[in-house]
Amino acid sequence: MQLNREELIKAYQGMCRIREFEDAVHEEFASGALPGFVHLYAGEEASAMGICLNLDDQDTIASTHRGHGHCIAKGCDSKGMMKELFGKKDGICGGKGGSMHIADLTKGMLGANGIVGGGPPLTCGAALTFKTKKTGNVAVCFLGDGASNQGTTAESINMASILKLPAIFVVEDNGYAEATSSDYSVGGNIVDRGKAYGLHAEKVDGTDFFAVHQAAKEAVERAKNNEGPTLLHVKLSRVYGHYEGDAITYRLDEETKDIKENKDPIKIFKRKVTESGLLEESQLEEIEKNIKKEIEEAVSESKEAKYPVESDLLTDVYVKY
Amino acid sequence: MSKKTFRESINEAIKQEMRRDENVIVLGEDVAGGAGTKGDQDAWGGPMAVTKGLAPEFGRERVIDTPITESAIIGTAAGAALTGLRPIADLMFVDFMGVCFDQIFNQAGKFRYMFGGKAVTPLTIRTMYGGGLRAASQHSQCLYPIFTHIPGLKVVIPSNPYDAKGLFVQAVRDDDPVVFFEHKMMYDDEGEVPDELYTIPFGEANFTREGKDVALISMGRTVNLCNQVADEIKKDNISCSVLDLRTLSPLDEDSILEAVEETGRVVIVDESSPRCNVATDISALISDKAFSSLKAPVKMITPPHTPVPFSPALEDLYLPSADNIKKTISNILN
Ligand SMILES: Cc1ncc(C[n+]2csc(CCOP(=O)(O)OP(=O)(O)O)c2C)c(N)n1
Ligand SMILES: [Mg+2]
Numbered sequence: 001m002q003l004n005r006e007e008l009i010k011a012y013q014g015m016c017r018i019r020e021f022e023d024a025v026h027e028e029f030a031s032g033a034l035p036g037f038v039h040l041y042a043g044e045e046a047s048a049m050g051i052c053l054n055l056d057d058q059d060t061i062a063s064t065h066r067g068h069g070h071c072i073a074k075g076c077d078s079k080g081m082m083k084e085l086f087g088k089k090d091g092i093c094g095g096k097g098g099s100m101h102i103a104d105l106t107k108g109m110l111g112a113n114g115i116v117g118g119g120p121p122l123t124c125g126a127a128l129t130f131k132t133k134k135t136g137n138v139a140v141c142f143l144g145d146g147a148s149n150q151g152t153t154a155e156s157i158n159m160a161s162i163l164k165l166p167a168i169f170v171v172e173d174n175g176y177a178e179a180t181s182s183d184y185s186v187g188g189n190i191v192d193r194g195k196a197y198g199l200h201a202e203k204v205d206g207t208d209f210f211a212v213h214q215a216a217k218e219a220v221e222r223a224k225n226n227e228g229p230t231l232l233h234v235k236l237s238r239v240y241g242h243y244e245g246d247a248i249t250y251r252l253d254e255e256t257k258d259i260k261e262n263k264d265p266i267k268i269f270k271r272k273v274t275e276s277g278l279l280e281e282s283q284l285e286e287i288e289k290n291i292k293k294e295i296e297e298a299v300s301e302s303k304e305a306k307y308p309v310e311s312d313l314l315t316d317v318y319v320k321y
Numbered sequence: 322m323s324k325k326t327f328r329e330s331i332n333e334a335i336k337q338e339m340r341r342d343e344n345v346i347v348l349g350e351d352v353a354g355g356a357g358t359k360g361d362q363d364a365w366g367g368p369m370a371v372t373k374g375l376a377p378e379f380g381r382e383r384v385i386d387t388p389i390t391e392s393a394i395i396g397t398a399a400g401a402a403l404t405g406l407r408p409i410a411d412l413m414f415v416d417f418m419g420v421c422f423d424q425i426f427n428q429a430g431k432f433r434y435m436f437g438g439k440a441v442t443p444l445t446i447r448t449m450y451g452g453g454l455r456a457a458s459q460h461s462q463c464l465y466p467i468f469t470h471i472p473g474l475k476v477v478i479p480s481n482p483y484d485a486k487g488l489f490v491q492a493v494r495d496d497d498p499v500v501f502f503e504h505k506m507m508y509d510d511e512g513e514v515p516d517e518l519y520t521i522p523f524g525e526a527n528f529t530r531e532g533k534d535v536a537l538i539s540m541g542r543t544v545n546l547c548n549q550v551a552d553e554i555k556k557d558n559i560s561c562s563v564l565d566l567r568t569l570s571p572l573d574e575d576s577i578l579e580a581v582e583e584t585g586r587v588v589i590v591d592e593s594s595p596r597c598n599v600a601t602d603i604s605a606l607i608s609d610k611a612f613s614s615l616k617a618p619v620k621m622i623t624p625p626h627t628p629v630p631f632s633p634a635l636e637d638l639y640l641p642s643a644d645n646i647k648k649t650i651s652n653i654l655n
Contacts, residue, residue, distance in 0.1 A: 037455075114416070114460055115417065151390065184386070249364045316627075320626070
């Protein structure tokens with residue numbers, strides 16, 4: 001563990017912020033306050049934070065339908081995000097995008113994505129910009145085990161490989177795509193697929209922030225040293241259903257229990273840093289308290305905030321019919 | 322005959338056709354759900370539970386959960402159709418067509434003509450369209466005009482549970498590729514649906530209301546909106562006919578022209594984006610073939626030319642509304 005105190009605190013804050021955000025969305029959705037489709041990232045926090053703490057605002061990420069965690073980890077404003085989910089005018093995309101389309105280009109966040117497999121080609125594009133302009137930045141793509149089966153993913157990995165793009169493909173394998181197990185849907189295995197196209201590819205324990213952080217650090221170095229793209233197969237679990245409203249009948253209760261008890265990256269992180277004396281319990285509790293307050297405010301401010309109005313319907317277009 | 326939802330009527334159509342013809346198979350993402358898991362092996366039946374109960378009855382060999390791989394789903398279905406099966410491919414949201422257009426419009430849609438009439442492609446593609454669920458820009462589009470544009474494809478868009486079953490059975494039995502559009506807000510709509518199998522031929526529009534003053538031409542969900550308006554403005558002594566197109570390809574031109582001739586005033590209500598859509602297509606047809614019957618300009622009610630916004634406040638403004646239709650009717654009557 002080569003992280004300093006400040007970095008560890010940042011990691012914990014980020015993971016807690018994601019968890020609080022998702023738990024709050026879970027509750028608000030159940031109460032009927034939130035419209036639309038939401039897919040929660042709870043349980044996968046170590047991946048987003050482990051990767052994004054190696055990036056700066058000029059590096060980019062492309063995200064997925066399960067994008068809240070990636071957005072927060074890349075520095076998007078949690079209040080602006082919450083307002084977006086509520087469809088409010090002050091939301092991070094003016095209420096036009098919603099949960100599946102949160103984006104903040106100033107933070108290098110190229111967008112959550114409603115299309116499974118939409119992100120990998122865009123990532124090649126961002127990486128090509130960095131390579132062409134010699135900026136020394138990297139482009140990261142988060143995608144799921146389900147998305148790993150899309151043609152666009154295979155095409156992009158090959159493209160990144162032959163052009164030696166500074167790209168990192170992070171396959172977050174939570175075991176399921178909707179109600180389908182990745183054991184069933186993935187032929188062969190994800191690491192071998194990366195290797196077959198000539199990428200550096202490895203499997204990473206996604207419940208362990210430190211493992212993800214280290215693998216990402218090396219991948220970023222490889223990209224910056226012009227050694228080509230990396231594929232990380234990050235094994236983790238989602239706490240909630242595929243989307244809010246999913247009855248999760250394809251998963252046994254004992255599996256959900258095991259996920260909550262034994263695969264929670266935040267609990268695992270907390271245990272590691274306190275047992276090794278890197279951070280004190282009281283310090284972590286202070287963080288938890290502050291984040292809780294921040295998210296509670298995000299929810300109450302979002303509820304108060306104003307909806308967009310008729311004149312907002314026809315902004316951000318180049319022609320009006 | 323019994324009351325069934327839109328969802329149940331399609332489910333029944335698929336089941337009965339699968340019992341009748343062993344060449345009928347279903348494939349798509351989570352059409353059963355639960356593949357490879359320790360839990361329920363019929364966990365979803367598609368995201369709207371339309372295909373629920375199929376896997377237990379017909380087995381996973383005929384109800385195939387696929388990876389997320391739309392090009393391969395449609396291509397597999399097209400290739401299987403070309404060689405002896407009668408596949409029903411589930412493409413979920415029509416927005417995902419973007420991933421697999423080649424297999425639909427360069428492959429499946431062209432075999433019959435391009436191969437000199439030697440091929441049949443009995444393929445049915447089910448897909449969900451439309452706004453109202455706050456599903457935002459990539460899960461709310463209509464897109465049926467794009468398919469209507471492609472020669473070789475048939476495009477079906479039912480407005481009620483009775484038509485849904487009859488048109489679906491026709492789609493399965495049809496020897497050409499059919500794209501079957503289901504509005505995601507209509508699955509719980511109820512109607513009387515016969516228990517037995519029946520078909521509704523393609524290319525036969527249906528007058529759901531008779532009237533003399535204005536003809537409202539509509540498809541899918543907008544039929545219900547037009548029916549509602551027609552019923553409500555009766556009290557103002559305005560009599561509207563409502564024409565439900567039922568299929569966009571083939572298009573029942575005769576019924577459209579009949580509607581124009583009987584009223585001389587036409588409002589077309591189309592939920593798809595305003596340029597090059599069904600409304601503009603029909604409007605062109607009318608100006609070409611029924612110009613002399615017109616007493617007023619043909620009016621089109623569509624959303625504005627923007628992606629579908631997420632915020633409920635904006636989406637409600639975006640979608641065609643009863644108020645908008647009423648205002649338009651009163652404008653052309655005065
Ligand atoms: C092109 C496309 N096909 C299908 C879907 C529907 N869909 C949304 S999420 C999802 C499962 C994605 O699984 P995975 O990539 O493993 O991500 P996870 O949900 O597990 O985070 C599916 C099939 C979609 N949004 N886009
Ligand atoms: Mg997954």
